[in-house]
Amino acid sequence: MDAKSTAVIVGWFLVTVLQRCMCGRKYYYRVENLDNREVTEVPFQTYTSTSDVGHCARLCRQQDCVYLRHDGDVCSLYDVLIYVGLSPAPSAIYYRTCxxxxxxxxxxxxxxxxxxxxxxxxxxxxxxxxxxDGGRLVVLDTDDKYNYVKNYIINVSATGTSTVWVGMKKSTTIGPFRWLTGSTYTTKWDAGEPDYVSFQNCVYLYRNDLSDTECLDQRRSVCEIILQ
Structure with a gap:
């Protein structure tokens, strides 16, 4: 499948989901183009009368699948992460879900x-x-993400102010500290932090602010999976 055809299918998919699955459209943002690859996993459920990808997406959400594939009128649902081999396979596009x-x-x-x-x-x-799990330690490089994760931790945990690892560290003793994306943006350091002690190379979130500490400390963590 050439780039133009793929773009047409992706565009059609997004329009279809917006029209037919408004309640969960953002669950299906990531598109994995696995054309000419052999998927090694077996779907846990297959439907043979799904006329469009929006219908397949609704079935996926109802059963909390991890990936879906729509090819012709066949909808395949996967409850595992998709891995591929090198053997050619019929063209299809897979959609990552939460x-x-x-x-x-x-x-x-x-x-x-x-x-x-x-x-x-x-x-x-x-x-x-x-x-x-197909993700990474959370990257808090925007105010929206920072505020969401801070409130999320407080709401889901009985010890909401305990420390949690986040996806930021430095590779040298003098820094700088970088998120896993390479970004250095943050305005949320705790008072006096980072103090750039030579052996304190990793970052955790405590209460409302970030602090640096030893990477071998034992802490809880927050993971994220990107859908777009």
Whole structure:
């Protein structure tokens, strides 16, 4: 499938979802173009009479699937992350959804999925755990995301002011601190932070502000999955 055809299908998909699935349109923002790849996972449910991708999206949301595929009139729902091999396969486009069955919540204001992990781990262990769910430690590089995550932690946790790892660290003793996206933007450092102690290379959120500390500390964490 050439780039023009793919663009037409993606555009048609977005229009269809807006028209037919307004209640959950932002659950299906990420488009995975896996043309000419063999998907190694088996769908947990397949429907053979779905005339459009909007219908398939509604079925996906009702059953909380992680990926959906619509090809012709066949709708395939997956409850695992999609991985691919190298063998050619019929053209199809897969749509990533918010995996609420894994404990993630959908934040419409930020178009992201978030999850507070209550187990305590080091920064690297926490990042690896988030990656295993198809995400990363949360990146608070906008005021909207910062405010949402702060309130989210307070609302879902009995110990809402406890510290949680976020996706920011420095790679050298003098910095700068960077989010996992490479951005350095933040206006939310705690008073006197960051203090640039040579062994304090990772960042956590405490109450309303960010602080730097040792990466081997054991803390809870917040993961995010990007849908767009």
């Amino acid at each position: 995996p609420t069955r894994l404990g993630f919540v959908f934040a419409e204001s930020t178009n992201l999925c978030f999850k507070l992990r209550t187990e305590t781990k080091t920064w690297d262990e926490s990042q690896n755990t988030c990656a295993g």
